[in-house]
Amino acid sequence: MANFHIPFPRGKACPDVIFLRYEDMSKSDALPSARWTKADDKVVLEISGDWLRDGPPPKIHGPASHQAPDRYVTTELGTFDSILPAFILAQFRTANPPTGTPLEPSMEGLPAGLIGLLELALAVPEEIDANKDAPATSEIKKLGKASIRVWESLHQVADFTGQAVISMGRFVTGRAHFRAQDFWAIVQECGVQALPIVSLISFLIGLILAFVGNVQLANFGAGLYVADLVGIAMVREMGVVMTAIIMSGRTGAAFAAHIGSMKVNEEIDALRTFGFNPFDFLVLPRLLALILMLPILTIYANIVGILGGMLVGATVGIPPVLYWNETLSSLDMTTASLGVFKSVFFGAVIALSGCLEGMKCENSSAGVGKATTRAVVASITAIIVLDSGFAAIFTILDI
Amino acid sequence: MTAQQHPPATKPMITARDLTMAYDSFVVMRDLNFEIAEKDIFIIMGSSGCGKSTLMRHLIGLQEPAKGTILYGDKDFTATDPAERGAFTRRFGVMYQSGALWSSLTLAENIALPIEENTRMTHKAIRDLASYKLSLVGLSGYEDYYPSQISGGMNKRAGIARAMALDPEILFLDEPGAGLDPLSSRRLDELILRLRDSLGSTVVIVTHELASILAIANNSIFLDTATRTQGATGNPSELRKHSENPAVRLFLNRGEQPETPTEIPT
Ligand SMILES: Nc1ncnc2c1ncn2[C@@H]1O[C@H](COP(=O)(O)OP(=O)(O)O)[C@@H](O)[C@H]1O
Numbered sequence: 001m002a003n004f005h006i007p008f009p010r011g012k013a014c015p016d017v018i019f020l021r022y023e024d025m026s027k028s029d030a031l032p033s034a035r036w037t038k039a040d041d042k043v044v045l046e047i048s049g050d051w052l053r054d055g056p057p058p059k060i061h062g063p064a065s066h067q068a069p070d071r072y073v074t075t076e077l078g079t080f081d082s083i084l085p086a087f088i089l090a091q092f093r094t095a096n097p098p099t100g101t102p103l104e105p106s107m108e109g110l111p112a113g114l115i116g117l118l119e120l121a122l123a124v125p126e127e128i129d130a131n132k133d134a135p136a137t138s139e140i141k142k143l144g145k146a147s148i149r150v151w152e153s154l155h156q157v158a159d160f161t162g163q164a165v166i167s168m169g170r171f172v173t174g175r176a177h178f179r180a181q182d183f184w185a186i187v188q189e190c191g192v193q194a195l196p197i198v199s200l201i202s203f204l205i206g207l208i209l210a211f212v213g214n215v216q217l218a219n220f221g222a223g224l225y226v227a228d229l230v231g232i233a234m235v236r237e238m239g240v241v242m243t244a245i246i247m248s249g250r251t252g253a254a255f256a257a258h259i260g261s262m263k264v265n266e267e268i269d270a271l272r273t274f275g276f277n278p279f280d281f282l283v284l285p286r287l288l289a290l291i292l293m294l295p296i297l298t299i300y301a302n303i304v305g306i307l308g309g310m311l312v313g314a315t316v317g318i319p320p321v322l323y324w325n326e327t328l329s330s331l332d333m334t335t336a337s338l339g340v341f342k343s344v345f346f347g348a349v350i351a352l353s354g355c356l357e358g359m360k361c362e363n364s365s366a367g368v369g370k371a372t373t374r375a376v377v378a379s380i381t382a383i384i385v386l387d388s389g390f391a392a393i394f395t396i397l398d399i
Numbered sequence: 400m401t402a403q404q405h406p407p408a409t410k411p412m413i414t415a416r417d418l419t420m421a422y423d424s425f426v427v428m429r430d431l432n433f434e435i436a437e438k439d440i441f442i443i444m445g446s447s448g449c450g451k452s453t454l455m456r457h458l459i460g461l462q463e464p465a466k467g468t469i470l471y472g473d474k475d476f477t478a479t480d481p482a483e484r485g486a487f488t489r490r491f492g493v494m495y496q497s498g499a500l501w502s503s504l505t506l507a508e509n510i511a512l513p514i515e516e517n518t519r520m521t522h523k524a525i526r527d528l529a530s531y532k533l534s535l536v537g538l539s540g541y542e543d544y545y546p547s548q549i550s551g552g553m554n555k556r557a558g559i560a561r562a563m564a565l566d567p568e569i570l571f572l573d574e575p576g577a578g579l580d581p582l583s584s585r586r587l588d589e590l591i592l593r594l595r596d597s598l599g600s601t602v603v604i605v606t607h608e609l610a611s612i613l614a615i616a617n618n619s620i621f622l623d624t625a626t627r628t629q630g631a632t633g634n635p636s637e638l639r640k641h642s643e644n645p646a647v648r649l650f651l652n653r654g655e656q657p658e659t660p661t662e663i664p665t
């Protein structure tokens with residue numbers, strides 16, 4: 001006799017909500033088990049006990065058949081929830097590897113409710129995994145795949161940079177199309193709004209350089225040269241590199257996340273179908289904004305860093321006026337413009353890697369996270385690599 | 400598979416009393432009064448933007464009513480403390496309008512995660528259970544795909560499979576038929592009926608699909624945008640012919656308004 005039973009105690013938690021399960025009231029709690037037997041060349045699966053998710057795991061007796069059962073015995077079957085049809089389905093599947101046609105196994109002896117569910121589960125044939133990437137097996141294959149990926153990403157970078165140059169060309173000739181409001185919003189976002197963090201970091205960098213320098217130079221009684229050290233280090237290297245690193249964490253990541261989620265929502269496809277060039281519309285304003293703002297931020301960072309050094313100087317007895325004059329005398333126009341010159345390239349690198357990673361983002365929220373990470377890693381790496389390149393070139397040119 | 404075969408409704412499982420829903424000062428719907436009985440297949444219908452998803456979010460406790468109460472059995476769901484409410488909601492299975500699958504997990508992992516969290520089943524058994532749930536919605540073989548690798552309709556069906564992961568007592572489905580082809584949509588109807596019949600689940604569905612409303616529902620509420628309150632409640636097959644509210648008849652007859660409510664061709 002089939003009945004609906006209330007397995008939840010009518011206790012405190014939710015006494016009025018009733019969890020219904022199909023069950024035969026004539027049997028009490030019995031351990032779930034499945035027994036394989038063979039009778040007259042027929043494989044029989046005997047299922048008994050309560051098959052419940054929160055109950056004990058089912059016991060399997062006898063050698064599991066490679067063949068799906070021809071008949072079932074369910075006279076001892078008690079309560080069950082989804083784990084029983086899941087178990088039976090798994091038996092069908094192991095016995096019959098996917099062929100693309102619906103399975104029609106025998107369900108003789110199963111209760112009617114269960115047959116209905118199983119028929120539904122079997123109605124659509126199992127998809128044969130044809131287009132899944134087979135995982136690379138040997139180390140050599142893995143190495144090969146990795147090298148191909150590296151080559152492909154270099155290719156993408158080159159391609160993207162090329163597109164950027166062409167797009168700049170369109171901009172100069174007035175054929176590129178983007179919204180001026182977008183551009184100014186980005187300028188504000190990566191300019192004014194970045195000032196507090198840039199100020200803090202460059203001031204502290206100036207301070208640190210001055211402290212370290214002072215300890216060494218004071219030994220030789222050359223304490224005043226702290227001003228030269230801080231000035232040259234800030235203006236040639238630290239100002240621009242620190243600003244670029246801050247901006248790749250701050251703005252490059254934001255570009256990647258923004259463009260990446262636009263891609264996930266098919267917003268980029270929507271732009272394309274309305275005849276916008278997504279590159280001009282999204283990448284170009286970001287690229288121009290950073291190329292414009294990074295040099296300005298760099299000059300600002302240089303000055304703030306020098307002020308940081310000046311504060312240390314004042315505490316060790318160098319009057320600010322003297323410190324300032326010493327700094328000015330150590331810097332010529334060429335030195336002062338080196339950092340600013342580099343910052344133009346760094347700005348382009350940050351914007352391009354943020355936008356590139358955003359554009360090739362996978363269609364999922366996890367993809368947006370990965371794109372952001374890759375954008376920051378790529379731009380910081382590129383900044384440091386470029387900077388060492390510049391250092392080598394400047395040494396050869398003797399500037 | 401018609402609604403008429405449904406066993407007579409027993410005591411109400413969910414009751415809404417004078418429910419008013421609002422986003423801050425914007426009132427979406429006011430004074431809703433309806434009952435959902437055990438083993439009902441209950442449809443929430445209405446034009447888009449009228450507040451169907453909002454009503455569903457109220458029923459599962461994601462949003463607080465501006466006024467009125469929601470009772471589960473005799474218990475006031477709106478007044479329970481968070482711990483107790485957690486115990487409640489664990490017996491719900493919910494499919495959100497956009498599928499809301501976790502994109503960093505495969506389909507099988509999406510279904511396995513709630514099971515791992517709530518039971519002590521073995522790894523193999525969980526995997527079998529996930530495969531079974533996927534095959535119920537016609538997605539067997541897609542266990543190791545990520546949500547981004549399958550189509551929108553398939554995402555929706557996988558969302559339904561995940562909602563069923565824990566054999567919920569009440570299944571809430573927000574527009575399950577949208578984005579499904581007619582065959583999948585029909586299979587879904589059949590699945591809902593079978594779940595109700597074999598596991599005794601109550602199913603609350605937000606949908607516009609007339610064919611499936613008439614095929615499976617035995618109870619419904621129509622949310623009327625014009626008056627911002629309920630237009631009608633009851634069995635949609637009957638409302639279609641005999642509702643006193645012309646908006647309800649229009650909706651259930653795809654806008655073809657006959658002369659008098661009783662002369663509707665069938
Ligand atoms: N988070 C929200 N804040 C304010 N208003 C909302 C919000 N979500 C939905 N609404 C409004 O509530 C109404 C009902 O929305 P919804 O329940 O999503 O409609 P639908 O019936 O299509 O599911 C709409 O008018 C919508 O503008």
Ligand SMILES: [Mg+2]
Pocket residue numbers: 451452453496573
């Ligand atoms: Mg909705």
